Amino acid sequence: MTDADLLASSYARLRASLSSRRDDTLPSAALLSAAESSLPRPDHLGYLLPRGAEKTLDHLHEAIVPALNGQNLSGRYLGFVTGSTLPVAEAADNIVSALDQNVQVHLPDQTVCTAVEDAATGMLASLVGLDPAVWNGRTFTTGATASNVLGLACGREFVIAAKKAGASVAELGLLGACGLAGVREVRVLTSMAHSSLFKAAAVLGIGRASVRQLPVSEAEPWRLDLSAVEAALKDEGVVSIIAISAGEVNTGRFATVSMEEMSRVRKLADRYGAWIHVDGAFGVFARVLPDTEEFARVRQFADGMHLADSITADGHKLLNVPYDNGIFLCRHKSMQHAVFQNPNAAYLASGGASAIPSPLNMGIENSRRFRALPAYAVLLSEGRNGIADMFARMVRFARRVAGYIRDSEAYELLPDGDATAAEFGLEAVHIIVLFRARDERLNEELVGRVNGTRKMYVSGTSWAGKKACRIAVSSWRVDVEKDFEVVREVLESVARR
Numbered sequence: 001m002t003d004a005d006l007l008a009s010s011y012a013r014l015r016a017s018l019s020s021r022r023d024d025t026l027p028s029a030a031l032l033s034a035a036e037s038s039l040p041r042p043d044h045l046g047y048l049l050p051r052g053a054e055k056t057l058d059h060l061h062e063a064i065v066p067a068l069n070g071q072n073l074s075g076r077y078l079g080f081v082t083g084s085t086l087p088v089a090e091a092a093d094n095i096v097s098a099l100d101q102n103v104q105v106h107l108p109d110q111t112v113c114t115a116v117e118d119a120a121t122g123m124l125a126s127l128v129g130l131d132p133a134v135w136n137g138r139t140f141t142t143g144a145t146a147s148n149v150l151g152l153a154c155g156r157e158f159v160i161a162a163k164k165a166g167a168s169v170a171e172l173g174l175l176g177a178c179g180l181a182g183v184r185e186v187r188v189l190t191s192m193a194h195s196s197l198f199k200a201a202a203v204l205g206i207g208r209a210s211v212r213q214l215p216v217s218e219a220e221p222w223r224l225d226l227s228a229v230e231a232a233l234k235d236e237g238v239v240s241i242i243a244i245s246a247g248e249v250n251t252g253r254f255a256t257v258s259m260e261e262m263s264r265v266r267k268l269a270d271r272y273g274a275w276i277h278v279d280g281a282f283g284v285f286a287r288v289l290p291d292t293e294e295f296a297r298v299r300q301f302a303d304g305m306h307l308a309d310s311i312t313a314d315g316h317k318l319l320n321v322p323y324d325n326g327i328f329l330c331r332h333k334s335m336q337h338a339v340f341q342n343p344n345a346a347y348l349a350s351g352g353a354s355a356i357p358s359p360l361n362m363g364i365e366n367s368r369r370f371r372a373l374p375a376y377a378v379l380l381s382e383g384r385n386g387i388a389d390m391f392a393r394m395v396r397f398a399r400r401v402a403g404y405i406r407d408s409e410a411y412e413l414l415p416d417g418d419a420t421a422a423e424f425g426l427e428a429v430h431i432i433v434l435f436r437a438r439d440e441r442l443n444e445e446l447v448g449r450v451n452g453t454r455k456m457y458v459s460g461t462s463w464a465g466k467k468a469c470r471i472a473v474s475s476w477r478v479d480v481e482k483d484f485e486v487v488r489e490v491l492e493s494v495a496r497r
């Protein structure tokens, strides 16, 4: 077989087997265990002996593929926040593998890949209503976790240098810079931050214990208490990064709810030399929803992000491009470069001065996948309106399910005592629906029972000390009417048993 035949036949086989799996959420237990027992083990005869490409592909298609879940096959894989992959993005991703570009150094005489990445991040900034000329520190990352590391790293550099010029963590290290600036603690002030923000703090020497949760109230723990933020900013010898959770994973709610609140945050940051990082992994895309009454509230919650210093977004979630794809946007390009430059590597110099920085100087990695291309393809193919429609469909489906749960006898819509929901009703729902069964026994088993139907997949979480169930709508495939009917049937059948 030629290379081209091998690839074409593998792809044809894949498409054929997937076409019979439409709407699967999870593979059966039998397929999972068959796949697992087919994996090579050191005590197996022939371990690590070459099988050849054709036999290897037989194994992949016969054993592995059927045991992969249906998050890209069904609009009812509603766990975590996963997204699916738009067909145009999958096609682009195949091109990425076929040409295997290394997007680290800007080499305009050799390849257009860095220019494509720059165009794509510019379009993304513009999509979410930010001026690409102002948000000129832009890069693709491996995901929101990596983008949060970038955001806190830039913030850490900025807030310490704001205390004392020349106190650069990138140059002197955290201990050296803090010593020079008389800083005893770098803090992250936030509310219901995503777990990855604690990880970022751990990795960067800020420390998980320095992430302070400052919630408005027990009933609305995702909202940031700005008076508490101000009090914390006044502490002597402490510098702070304010991290806005724009889209909290359990509830989908926002830490700030208006332009007015973000303006207050900006004023505080300016007065006390703080940095504002927005974790908008999925929430930032609320800004792209159609500008109509239907989405006015959620758009308002996501307002004012242009006042931040850095923003995290995820491509592999709502934008429906394949893993791994995150985006980092920053208003301080030269500072981002100061932190992430890959210094003193003459052989990695780019071809002359250019407005496009080499990506290896703007983020964590040196060698990098051309992960911009699938995002670029989605932006071109769908455009602003197509993407807005896709997001609108997700929100409508989430609200349809939320409305059903709110009106049902068996289930209770969460969060409890939510003043935002009391004020705005379902208009406050973005793409996440949190709920529990009213019957304690059913609630204990709810997630397992729902997922056991294999007609939909949900995540378990806990809310106010009790188990809860969470639906996150993030696939372009979701069909508001058809998928809602299935979800309603599943939730009703589970409650009847």
Ligand SMILES: *Cc1c(COP(=O)(O)O)cnc(C)c1O
Binding pocket: 081, 142, 143, 144, 145, 146, 194, 196, 247, 248, 249, 279, 280, 281, 282, 314, 326
């Ligand atoms: C998913 C998510 C993350 C982590 O994103 P990865 O892409 O999995 O690294 C961070 N923050 C928020 C708000 C998220 O939803």
